[in-house]
Amino acid sequence: MYERTIPIYTMSKTYAVTGVRVGYIAIKDKTIRARAAKVALYTASNVCSIAQYGAIGALEGPQDCIEEFKTELKIRRDLFYAGLKDVTGGALFGEPPNGAFYAFVKIDPAWAKSAGLDKGESLSWTVVEHIIKVSRVGCVPGLDFGPASEGYIRFCTCRDRKELTGALESMRQVFQKSA
Numbered sequence: 001m002y003e004r005t006i007p008i009y010t011m012s013k014t015y016a017v018t019g020v021r022v023g024y025i026a027i028k029d030k031t032i033r034a035r036a037a038k039v040a041l042y043t044a045s046n047v048c049s050i051a052q053y054g055a056i057g058a059l060e061g062p063q064d065c066i067e068e069f070k071t072e073l074k075i076r077r078d079l080f081y082a083g084l085k086d087v088t089g090g091a092l093f094g095e096p097p098n099g100a101f102y103a104f105v106k107i108d109p110a111w112a113k114s115a116g117l118d119k120g121e122s123l124s125w126t127v128v129e130h131i132i133k134v135s136r137v138g139c140v141p142g143l144d145f146g147p148a149s150e151g152y153i154r155f156c157t158c159r160d161r162k163e164l165t166g167a168l169e170s171m172r173q174v175f176q177k178s179a
Contacts, residue, residue, distance in 0.1 A: 015058045022047055022055040073101050080157040083168035088175045101158035107151050123151050135170035
């Protein structure tokens with residue numbers, strides 16, 4: 001696969017500097033690399049010099065922070081999924097992702113119906129609005145990611161552990177009131 005793979009990296013994800021729009025691609029094949037450079041030249045411009053120098057510093061500096069951050073993100077992911085199972089009693093469920101700090105969980109339609117949230121509209125929008133209204137926890141309806149994602153909700157799990165625990169406890173109200 002290495003010969004046919006084009007790795008794409010971003011500073012925002014690797015070094016946790018959200019909003020810094022700097023990245024790079026690593027292409028072994030010289031012809032494809034030259035063509036990609038042309039595409040990048042005309043599509044990715046105006047990256048400020050401060051961000052560029054910051055990216056150089058990150059790449060040339062110690063890299064142990066990456067593994068530490070990856071380990072911490074796994075802990076936060078697992079904390080959230082375990083808490084979600086406890087708090088929702090299975091009303092929201094799913095498998096933890098291997099490479100993202102988002103939880104993309106399915107809504108149990110039977111729970112939504114019993115909670116009076118199955119109104120014939122977008123289930124993901126209705127449940128998200130309910131969660132935000134009752135618990136003030138931010139989340140995104142699955143429908144925003146395309147029709148195949150209807151019935152799902154996305155949560156961000158990269159917040160610190162205390163915030164994740166607090167969000168889960170706030171959400172407990174949603175599922176106790178709705179039960």
